Amino acid sequence: MEVLILSFAAICLPLFPLSWFFNRVVASLPAGVAQALALIVLPQAGLDVLVLAPQPMEWPDSWRHYGMLWAIFTALFYSFRALSARDLGVWTRLLVTSGLALTWVGWLEGVRLATLHIFVLSWSLPAALLLLLAGVLIQRIGGAYLGLKGGLALMMPRMTASVTLSVLALAGTPIFPTFFVLLNYFWRLPIGIVPALLLLPFLWAWAVGRLFQNLLFGDYRGDVVADLEGGKAFFVGLALFASLFLSLYGKGVGL
Amino acid sequence: MEVESVAILVPLLPMLSAGLIVASVPKGQQSIARVSVASALITFVLAVVLLLHYLLYGGVRVMTFGGAWGSLWLDPLSLILWAFVAGISLIIHLYSVRYMLEESGYARFFALLDVMTAVILFMVAAADLVTLMVTWFLVGVVLYFLLGHDQRRPAAGRYAFWTWITYRFGDLPLWFAALILIHSYHSTSLPVIFARIQEGPALHLWGMPVVELAGFLLSLAAFARSAQFLLHMWLPYTMDGPTPVSALMHAGIVNAGGFLFNRFAPLFEHTGGVLHWVFAIGLITAVTGSALMLIQNDIKRALGYSTMGQMGFMVMECGLGAFPLAVFHLIAHGFFKASLFLGAGNVIHDARAHDGVPPNPLYTSIVEHRSAKPSRLPLVVAAGLTVLVPVIVLALSHFVVAGHLFQEQGVLILLFFGWVTGAQALFAAHRMPQQNPWRLMMTILASFVVIVIGYTWMSHYFGNFLYPDHNESRRLYQAAGIQRTSFTILMLLLTAVFVGGWILTFLSGAREWGRNLGGRGRGVYLSVYALVSRELYITDVYGHLSQLLLRFSRQLNVWLGWY
Numbered sequence: 001m002e003v004l005i006l007s008f009a010a011i012c013l014p015l016f017p018l019s020w021f022f023n024r025v026v027a028s029l030p031a032g033v034a035q036a037l038a039l040i041v042l043p044q045a046g047l048d049v050l051v052l053a054p055q056p057m058e059w060p061d062s063w064r065h066y067g068m069l070w071a072i073f074t075a076l077f078y079s080f081r082a083l084s085a086r087d088l089g090v091w092t093r094l095l096v097t098s099g100l101a102l103t104w105v106g107w108l109e110g111v112r113l114a115t116l117h118i119f120v121l122s123w124s125l126p127a128a129l130l131l132l133l134a135g136v137l138i139q140r141i142g143g144a145y146l147g148l149k150g151g152l153a154l155m156m157p158r159m160t161a162s163v164t165l166s167v168l169a170l171a172g173t174p175i176f177p178t179f180f181v182l183l184n185y186f187w188r189l190p191i192g193i194v195p196a197l198l199l200l201p202f203l204w205a206w207a208v209g210r211l212f213q214n215l216l217f218g219d220y221r222g223d224v225v226a227d228l229e230g231g232k233a234f235f236v237g238l239a240l241f242a243s244l245f246l247s248l249y250g251k252g253v254g255l
Numbered sequence: 256m257e258v259e260s261v262a263i264l265v266p267l268l269p270m271l272s273a274g275l276i277v278a279s280v281p282k283g284q285q286s287i288a289r290v291s292v293a294s295a296l297i298t299f300v301l302a303v304v305l306l307l308h309y310l311l312y313g314g315v316r317v318m319t320f321g322g323a324w325g326s327l328w329l330d331p332l333s334l335i336l337w338a339f340v341a342g343i344s345l346i347i348h349l350y351s352v353r354y355m356l357e358e359s360g361y362a363r364f365f366a367l368l369d370v371m372t373a374v375i376l377f378m379v380a381a382a383d384l385v386t387l388m389v390t391w392f393l394v395g396v397v398l399y400f401l402l403g404h405d406q407r408r409p410a411a412g413r414y415a416f417w418t419w420i421t422y423r424f425g426d427l428p429l430w431f432a433a434l435i436l437i438h439s440y441h442s443t444s445l446p447v448i449f450a451r452i453q454e455g456p457a458l459h460l461w462g463m464p465v466v467e468l469a470g471f472l473l474s475l476a477a478f479a480r481s482a483q484f485l486l487h488m489w490l491p492y493t494m495d496g497p498t499p500v501s502a503l504m505h506a507g508i509v510n511a512g513g514f515l516f517n518r519f520a521p522l523f524e525h526t527g528g529v530l531h532w533v534f535a536i537g538l539i540t541a542v543t544g545s546a547l548m549l550i551q552n553d554i555k556r557a558l559g560y561s562t563m564g565q566m567g568f569m570v571m572e573c574g575l576g577a578f579p580l581a582v583f584h585l586i587a588h589g590f591f592k593a594s595l596f597l598g599a600g601n602v603i604h605d606a607r608a609h610d611g612v613p614p615n616p617l618y619t620s621i622v623e624h625r626s627a628k629p630s631r632l633p634l635v636v637a638a639g640l641t642v643l644v645p646v647i648v649l650a651l652s653h654f655v656v657a658g659h660l661f662q663e664q665g666v667l668i669l670l671f672f673g674w675v676t677g678a679q680a681l682f683a684a685h686r687m688p689q690q691n692p693w694r695l696m697m698t699i700l701a702s703f704v705v706i707v708i709g710y711t712w713m714s715h716y717f718g719n720f721l722y723p724d725h726n727e728s729r730r731l732y733q734a735a736g737i738q739r740t741s742f743t744i745l746m747l748l749l750t751a752v753f754v755g756g757w758i759l760t761f762l763s764g765a766r767e768w769g770r771n772l773g774g775r776g777r778g779v780y781l782s783v784y785a786l787v788s789r790e791l792y793i794t795d796v797y798g799h800l801s802q803l804l805l806r807f808s809r810q811l812n813v814w815l816g817w818y
Contacts, residue, residue: 023818027817081815085812151406154359174392206420217408
């Protein structure tokens with residue numbers, strides 16, 4: 001039973017190799033709202049299930065230690081894979097998997113469940129917004145594969161701005177919550193683990209830089225398409241602003 | 256009005272201006288420019304007022320706002336840098352009003368410029384490690400969008416990416432150093448950490464002294480930000496951004512390394528080994544940057560490499576313990592380089608009108624009836640003037656201003672570099688074709704004397720301002736020092752190398768050696784030329800490595816079906 005609980009949690013809070021199923025499930029849903037909802041719901045459900053699992057503080061130290069290393073490996077592995085992704089949907093899934101895998105590190109270190117819920121939401125929210133935007137892109141230009149028809153900035157400025165801000169929020173950019181929750185982690189964890197974890201922001205930044213190359217630069221070569229509606233762009237802005245407020249008002253989520 | 260109330264306005268005003276522009280409050284290009292320039296002007300005035308207030312009444316303040324981060328430290332370093340950054344920002348704002356008028360994204364440009372100004376102002380006054388980390392990171396983010404302003408050009412995006420990735424690479428050691436300091440000294444506040452370092456500098460982590468480890472990591476962060484050798488490739492290629500952004504970057508942002516060393520000076524007092532390493536990297540960067548600058552045929556890229564050389568020199572100054580001199584250098588270089596960048600367009604315009612090709616000696620002789628062979632000073636006189644005069648001028652001026660500094664090794668090394676640079680300038684003057692070489696040489700010598708005395712006096716005054724505690728300066732010099740015998744041998748060796756080099760240069764000039772290189776000599780010459788013209792193949796190596804990693808990443812995704 002315990003193995004089943006942990007396996008279910010490792011699918012919802014993606015941990016390699018079960019992270020494959022998480023990605024498969026999300027990708028199999030219709031692009032847009034369904035995928036975005038899955039990114040919000042699944043990780044929270046995974047955390048709720050973890051309450052039923054044997055608590056890590058009762059585990060031998062070596063198990064906890066190996067568990068943390070495995071979670072960090074998953075995070076690094078998926079961020080490395082995100083480097084070569086050009087489809088906005090795939091890129092988002094890989095990057096959010098990388099971020100969510102770190103939940104295990106916190107859980108194994110004994111971080112409170114309430115804090116972990118905020119941690120997970122910090123990653124899920126911008127990723128869900130990106131999947132929503134990817135859905136709109138698929139509707140308008142037939143796919144979310146960036147760079148194929150040149151940069152989108154001049155043709156769809158509102159869409160580009162929304163994607164750019166969401167990507168920055170997802171990839172641990174200050175002053176978005178992902179930065180502070182990551183910092184909070186660094187703070188709590190043994191200093192010996194930090195060098196491995198520090199590779200993550202670098203790989204995320206590399207992945208972001210490559211995505212921006214295809215998103216922002218170059219003339220648009222496709223058919224004329226409508227930009228993201230003002231209302232939708234406002235919704236994205238509002239959601240990001242709310243998360244910004246959370247990270248500032250919450251003094252950096254636990255700092 | 257309280258000093259604190261004025262101080263908080265300095266970084267907040269540009270942020271407010273950016274907010275207004277983003278919210279489309281000012282309508283039309285003129286209004287946008289007016290709002291942005293007005294905020295830059297008021298910010299500058301307030302920064303100067305705060306600096307004057309400190310000069311008149313003194314008093315270092317730490318402002319906290321109740322949170323775990325966001326505190327400001329109003330000390331001499333942050334106040335002088337506030338005035339400098341706000342001044343440069345104002346100049347660039349004024350320049351951009353017309354320069355960017357016909358570019359798309361006028362409002363976005365001014366909003367980003369304002370955000371950048373605000374972030375830098377926060378960064379230089381950060382009183383806690385979290386604020387420093389946040390702002391250090393954000394400078395890279397905002398710079399990326401400024402450099403990639405012209406979104407039609409993929410090249411702008413490519414080179415903005417180089418900057419982005421180097422900056423992110425440099426963030427890692429800063430984060431790690433910050434976490435080590437927080438874990439070891441149990442505070443995020445910089446003044447508190449520095450006080451605890453003074454109480455117990457011998458703390459160890461993993462068998463290594465904490466201050467040495469943190470100092471080493473901080474120096475790496477500074478190297479990435481100040482384009483030191485192997486982390487420099489982003490700098491010369493940022494010319495694809497708009498000219499005002501190049502000016503802002505070369506005049507301000509790239510100097511962040513010098514700021515970081517000075518901010519953490521109380522830590523570096525205890526890290527002699529790190530300072531030696533900093534000196535070595537700075538020296539390599541100064542030589543490489545200057546050498547690469549000489550072979551560029553593009554004025555903006557030459558300026559980029561010139562900045563790299565200057566940054567190398569600035570870092571080298573820190574490695575010698577001359578921390579305040581590095582700040583003086585970064586300010587002087589900032590204004591100098593901003594004026595060069597903002598004037599680059601005029602130079603290019605003039606070059607189109609007048610090609611600047613030197614006159615043909617045969618034409619000069621036959622048509623203009625002037626001597627085809629330029630007259631020069633006698634060889635021995637020229638050699639004596641170029642080699643001896645700078646050393647006398649430098650030594651005298653330093654002796655008059657601050658004689659006690661002659662005991663510091665760092666000062667002697669800097670004087671040595673001043674000597675080499677001065678002699679080189681005079682030598683270049685000697686080689687200029689002139690009708691009246693004596694007049695030229697005397698004019699340049701007089702300028703040299705004025706510059707050296709002014710520089711020495713200013714840097715001495717500046718040192719007193721930034722580090723009023725003379726013991727702190729002395730501790731920094733002593734940390735950077737090496738054993739006396741090794742130092743003497745090093746100085747003698749360097750003197751021999753430079754004097755030997757000049758003798759060779761004079762002789763080769765006089766006897767026209769190398770005019771007809773052939774055989775093996777020519778092969779070596781071409782190999783060196785190829786190496787330098789391809790910028791030491793560093794970009795190619797990085798390019799191949801990243802392509803290798805990307806191929807592997809793609810292969811992994813194919814194996815796992817992109818799930």
